[in-house]
Amino acid sequence: MRYQKEAHNVYSLYYHVIFVVKYRQKVFLEDHNIIDDGKEKIIEISEDHDVEIVEIECGIDHIHLLISVNSTFNIPKWINLVKGNTSRFLREKHEDFLRDKLWGDHFWSPSYFLATTGNVSIDVLKQYIEDQRGRISREG
Numbered sequence: 001m002r003y004q005k006e007a008h009n010v011y012s013l014y015y016h017v018i019f020v021v022k023y024r025q026k027v028f029l030e031d032h033n034i035i036d037d038g039k040e041k042i043i044e045i046s047e048d049h050d051v052e053i054v055e056i057e058c059g060i061d062h063i064h065l066l067i068s069v070n071s072t073f074n075i076p077k078w079i080n081l082v083k084g085n086t087s088r089f090l091r092e093k094h095e096d097f098l099r100d101k102l103w104g105d106h107f108w109s110p111s112y113f114l115a116t117t118g119n120v121s122i123d124v125l126k127q128y129i130e131d132q133r134g135r136i137s138r139e140g
Contacts, residue, residue, distance in 0.1 A: 001119050009071050014054065017065040018113035019083060025101045028058040034094050038063065041086045049078055066117070075114065083108045 003012045021027050028035050035058050042065070046053050051073070055066040069075065087107035091098055098107075120128075 004068075004070065006071065011071040012118075013069050013071065013073070014117040015065075015067050015069065015075065016113070016115045016117055017067060017079065018062055019065075019079075020062045020109040020111070020113075022102055022106045022109050024061045024109075026060045027098065027101055028060050028063070032094075032097060034090060034097065037093055038086055038090055041089050042082055045082050045085055046078075049081070051078060079112055079114070083112070 001012050001014070003010050028038070038058070039056050042056060042063075043053050046067070050070060052068040053065060054068055055064070057064050069078075087105075090107055091102070091105075
């Protein structure tokens with residue numbers, strides 16, 4: 001984990017993001033270049049919007065991302081941008097391959113998974129916050 005500095009804040013924001021293919025179709029196959037094309041497009045879009053892709057990997061019907069963003073970043077907007085652009089790009093580039101797997105104008109399921117990540121567990125943070133109560137009475 002590394003800390004980023006801006007004029008008025010210091011932060012370290014990492015998110016785990018998962019996009020699932022519509023109907024859970026198994027489209028990310030090892031013998032097809034749709035995996036590399038999808039990853040490259042996501043990286044391209046992310047670089048244009050100051051999102052660092054720390055890690056990216058595909059399951060057979062979904063993709064995992066570990067991203068790092070700045071403290072004012074609008075994550076839902078970026079997610080919609082990535083899903084929309086990659087959907088169009090992959091459906092056009094791999095039209096023959098996807099024709100019998102996906103129908104309509106969609107590639108991704110409308111939902112997504114998003115979780116924050118960090119170096120400490122929730123229990124450690126809860127304990128730290130709870131300990132602050134005693135600190136106020138000792139310092140006050």
